Amino acid sequence: MYYNNIIETIGNTPLVKLNATADHLKSTILAKVEYFNPGNSVKDRMALKMIEEAEKKGLLKPGGTIIEGTSGNTGMGLALAAAVKGYRCIFTMADKQSQEKIDILRAVGAEVIVCPTSVAPEDPRSYYSVARTLAKEIPNSIYMNQYDNPANTVAHIETTGPEIWEQTEGKITHLVAGMGTCGTICGIGTYLKEQNPDIKIIGVDTYGSVFKKLHETGVFDEKEIYPYLTEGIGEDIVPDNCNMEVIDHIIKVTDKDAALMTRKLARLEGLFVGWSCGSAVQGALEYAYSQQLGKDDLMVVILPDHGTRYLGKVYNDNWMSDHNFLDKETQLTAKQILGMKEKPAVMVYMDKNQKLSEALKIMRQQGISQIPVKENGEIIGSLTESRVLNAVLDDPALKESAVSSVMSDPLPFVLPSTRIEIISKLINQENPAVLVQGEKGEVDIITKFDLINVLAN
Numbered sequence: 115m116y117y118n119n120i121i122e123t124i125g126n127t128p129l130v131k132l133n134a135t136a137d138h139l140k141s142t143i144l145a146k147v148e149y150f151n152p153g154n155s156v157k158d159r160m161a162l163k164m165i166e167e168a169e170k171k172g173l174l175k176p177g178g179t180i181i182e183g184t185s186g187n188t189g190m191g192l193a194l195a196a197a198v199k200g201y202r203c204i205f206t207m208a209d210k211q212s213q214e215k216i217d218i219l220r221a222v223g224a225e226v227i228v229c230p231t232s233v234a235p236e237d238p239r240s241y242y243s244v245a246r247t248l249a250k251e252i253p254n255s256i257y258m259n260q261y262d263n264p265a266n267t268v269a270h271i272e273t274t275g276p277e278i279w280e281q282t283e284g285k286i287t288h289l290v291a292g293m294g295t296c297g298t299i300c301g302i303g304t305y306l307k308e309q310n311p312d313i314k315i316i317g318v319d320t321y322g323s324v325f326k327k328l329h330e331t332g333v334f335d336e337k338e339i340y341p342y343l344t345e346g347i348g349e350d351i352v353p354d355n356c357n358m359e360v361i362d363h364i365i366k367v368t369d370k371d372a373a374l375m376t377r378k379l380a381r382l383e384g385l386f387v388g389w390s391c392g393s394a395v396q397g398a399l400e401y402a403y404s405q406q407l408g409k410d411d412l413m414v415v416i417l418p419d420h421g422t423r424y425l426g427k428v429y430n431d432n433w434m435s436d437h438n439f440l441d442k443e444t445q446l447t448a449k450q451i452l453g454m455k456e457k458p459a460v461m462v463y464m465d466k467n468q469k470l471s472e473a474l475k476i477m478r479q480q481g482i483s484q485i486p487v488k489e490n491g492e493i494i495g496s497l498t499e500s501r502v503l504n505a506v507l508d509d510p511a512l513k514e515s516a517v518s519s520v521m522s523d524p525l526p527f528v529l530p531s532t533r534i535e536i537i538s539k540l541i542n543q544e545n546p547a548v549l550v551q552g553e554k555g556e557v558d559i560i561t562k563f564d565l566i567n568v569l570a571n
């Protein structure tokens with residue numbers, strides 16, 4: 115089985131269960147991972163639909179030019195389809211969009227015009243206005259206008275909605291999606307509510323955008339508009355594709371919370387996704403928690419695009435620190451934690467043949483709860499107070515037996531550069547501490563107490 119061209123591979127993206135990030139909730143959260151589309155975003159779907167509708171209406175003819183204002187992803191979807199169908203592409207973008215996005219569009223043959231972000235939509239310099247002007251000037255061209263083009267919403271009524279309904283066997287109870295042109299949320303929402311009107315449609319907006327206040331009050335409030343960093347969601351206009359009747363509730367997520375959640379998805383779920391994906395999951399978790407969703411609730415959250423477009427920002431520690439998005443605590447390394455210890459630990463070891471009674475004495479004298487166990491100088495295991503206690507309480511005679519009889523696996527090793535996020539993941543029920551292998555081979559220890567100590571500072 116093969117596809118005749120790349121655009122035939124658009125859609126049928128997977129639903130992936132969120133685990134570590136959502137395991138504090140009773141309800142199940144499934145992520146619709148749209149970076150599996152060939153252009154690595156949800157926009158591939160509506161880009162193709164807009165082109166096909168324009169062709170059907172005779173608005174786009176062979177050798178024509180496609181013009182669009184985009185945050186990058188729609189441009190990518192249009193450029194891939196244009197490459198297959200032989201159209202030229204010209205895109206206007208706001209200068210807040212990442213350099214990666216601009217470079218990628220040029221890489222797939224599009225011409226990109228970068229416009230100032232902080233101008234009003236009707237300003238002739240805005241990326242909306244420049245696109246409109248170009249379409250008037252260039253013969254045999256079409257301004258796709260994803261904001262008001264009905265094909266945007268139709269694409270999701272015809273593809274994304276039915277996929278989710280089928281993949282969840284109709285058991286979905288909540289749909290969460292970020293709001294930009296609103297084609298994604300209103301298309302999927304329209305289809306799902308036709309299947310089951312009780313399904314709740316939750317929109318995720320950002321601070322500096324008009325949607326939440328508009329939804330709650332019907333008021334388009336200019337005071338809600340101010341520059342923000344999250345890419346792809348939020349608006350300072352109301353697109354025609356925005357049908358508020360489909361949406362039940364809107365949550366706002368800050369640039370910082372979205373960025374931190376995006377990094378967490380990569381590190382805890384292995385989902386290397388874009389910034390607005392962090393917004394969507396943060397909003398989904400907040401809603402599920404605040405509404406106390408139950409075990410019969412099934413929430414689907416849309417993850418629009420891939421992480422590669424945000425390497426210079428969300429995934430760049432310097433950029434994150436420069437924007438005060440990284441709390442110093444989350445940046446601490448093993449070396450720094452060791453440096454913050456009230457008193458340097460004297461590493462205590464035991465030989466595997468020593469007696470448990472000696473271990474009890476050492477733990478009491480040194481006030482320590484775990485001891486690495488050695489054999490011929492090599493660390494081969496670890497002794498924890500809970501295991502010693504359980505063993506001796508079960509059978510006091512065990513006091514005279516070798517520690518090797520109750521020891522567990524060696525404590526995990528980390529490097530001086532290992533960050534607290536990784537260390538805190540390693541320290542758990544089994545491992546009450548980690549060992550730090552220094553550059554000169556010296557070994558030190560970081561315990562649960564040490565972590566509490568540095569976080570309490």
Ligand SMILES: Cc1ncc(COP(=O)(O)O)c(C=O)c1O
Pocket residue numbers: 157185186187188292293294295296297298299345346347388390391418419
């Ligand atoms: C990264 C990203 N997230 C979310 C969205 C919002 O999708 P929609 O425009 O369908 O509301 C977009 C839209 O461009 C996007 O690029």
